[in-house]
Amino acid sequence: MGTTSSPTMLFDLTALIQQVQGLDSLVMPILHEEIDTIVKHMPNDKAPGPDGFNGLFLKKCWPSIRGDFYKLFANFFSGQLNLECINTLYITLVPKKDNSETVNDFRPISLMNISLKVITKVLADRLQSVILQTVHQNQYGFIRSRTIQDCLA
Numbered sequence: 726m727g728t729t730s731s732p733t734m735l736f737d738l739t740a741l742i743q744q745v746q747g748l749d750s751l752v753m754p755i756l757h758e759e760i761d762t763i764v765k766h767m768p769n770d771k772a773p774g775p776d777g778f779n780g781l782f783l784k785k786c787w788p789s790i791r792g793d794f795y796k797l798f799a800n801f802f803s804g805q806l807n808l809e810c811i812n813t814l815y816i817t818l819v820p821k822k823d824n825s826e827t828v829n830d831f832r833p834i835s836l837m838n839i840s841l842k843v844i845t846k847v848l849a850d851r852l853q854s855v856i857l858q859t860v861h862q863n864q865y866g867f868i869r870s871r872t873i874q875d876c877l878a
Contacts (some may be wrong), residue, residue, distance in 0.1 A: 745858050751851055755798045761791070763846045775813050778839040797840060798847075811838050 764787055767780035783790075800806040818831035825831055837845075853869065865871045 745855075747858060748855055750854060754802055755847055757791075757795055759847055759850070760794055760798060760843065761787075763843055763850070764791075764794075767842070767846075772834075772836050774836040774838045774842070775815055776811075776838040776840070780839075783839055783843075794840070794843065798844070801844060811840050813838065814841075 764780075764783055767783060769779065769781035769784065771779055773779040773782075797806065814835045814837040816833055816835050819834055821830055821832055856868065857870070860868060863876070865873050865876055
């Protein structure tokens with residue numbers, strides 16, 4: 726029995742993937758105004774994460790704690806932040822209906838620390854400003870302005 730060797734396929738990624746201009750905003754230092762805007766628009770009544778803080782707490786205490794958040798973001802941007810200390814979350818099941826009995830009757834949600842919520846929201850907002858340039862026009866899932874029904878027309 727002989728062995729068959731599969732031909733080696735080499736791809737020129739530069740020919741397959743087009744470079745997108747204007748993505749510099751994704752790696753710019755995070756401005757205090759960006760953080761302030763995220764905190765200002767954060768929902769008050771979402772469930773708190775492992776740290777026990779929600780949006781209302783963050784807004785009420787913002788004048789006292791914003792300096793710490795600015796330092797947190799500066800350390801995050803420079804790569805000096807140890808994410809292990811804030812990157813914890815609780816996964817819990819929320820019933821979809823009364824008298825839930827089976828797994829399908831529940832919806833899992835993740836409850837994360839407030840500081841991680843702010844970091845991910847800043848990054849997500851930055852990505853939203855350029856995502857239409859980076860994702861193919863035929864991509865419909867997970868794009869805010871597109872729905873799967875659009876491809877049926």
